């Protein structure tokens with residue numbers, strides 16, 4: 001029986017995956033915002049301390065779109081805090097718990113290989129200028145690609161396999177984050193063009209039954225994304241890693 005931790009495991013894709021894995025006998029710890037508000041670095045650190053000391057699979061599925069720029073009490077832009085800082089912190093803090101498992105995997109649901117837009121705003125990571133939902137989401141997508149590279153580079157001897165996975169459009173109800181008339185359009189497009197949560201969860205369950213053997217893999221709905229793409233630049237990855245460590249340390253946890 002595997003121990004699986006799923007942030008964002010209370011609904012949407014993470015919720016669908018939690019249900020499937022439980023049904024096949026895994027022990028699943030599903031984290032929603034009521035369990036830990038992962039826009040808070042302190043709460044993310046506290047969550048890491050509360051989790052078991054052996055974890056087989058860590059899934060990052062917590063996400064929230066923000067139409068407006070919101071700053072957390074710790075001074076971070078909310079999308080950056082949830083999508084970037086909490087994932088970096090949990091991956092690093094739970095490294096020892098994962099290393100204790102037989103076949104450890106980090107599965108990071110993100111935007112890898114998707115829209116080739118978006119960049120890291122090195123001089124304004126908190127997007128104080130020109131915030132938009134798309135800018136914040138795409139910066140998060142680029143950051144997660146780099147976090148995967150930095151995680152794998154940090155310990156080349158590690159047995160942990162890090163999988164960046166873009167599920168593409170999934171009808172998980174994300175239209176609720178938008179105002180009308182965009183909400184109705186996104187909802188209709190998701191029903192028409194998106195995968196169902198059940199289908200997305202089945203694909204992920206199959207992936208976790210036979211995970212890739214490389215230290216880092218990027219998949220776009222199962223199709224490999226070449227790690228030679230500029231999004232995976234190791235120099236940028238090391239730079240981001242150092243920046244995130246500094247930001248997290250500054251919260252003094």
Ligand SMILES: NC(=O)c1ccc[n+]([C@@H]2O[C@H](COP(=O)([O-])OP(=O)(O)OC[C@H]3O[C@@H](n4cnc5c(N)ncnc54)[C@H](OP(=O)(O)O)[C@@H]3O)[C@@H](O)[C@H]2O)c1
Pocket residue numbers: 007008009010011012013014015031032033034036037038039060061062063064082109110111166167168169170171172173174
């Ligand atoms: N849906 C898509 O088309 C799509 C496409 C590409 C990538 N993705 C990625 O896949 C992941 C899952 O997406 P989804 O569509 O399943 O999202 P979703 O249906 O909106 O579910 C989001 C999950 O994140 C949790 N969450 C939100 N804010 C949180 C916070 N502050 N602290 C802790 N947990 C929080 C929610 O928990 P509560 O409800 O308990 O607050 C919920 O379990 C996201 O990372 C998203 O970027 C999705």
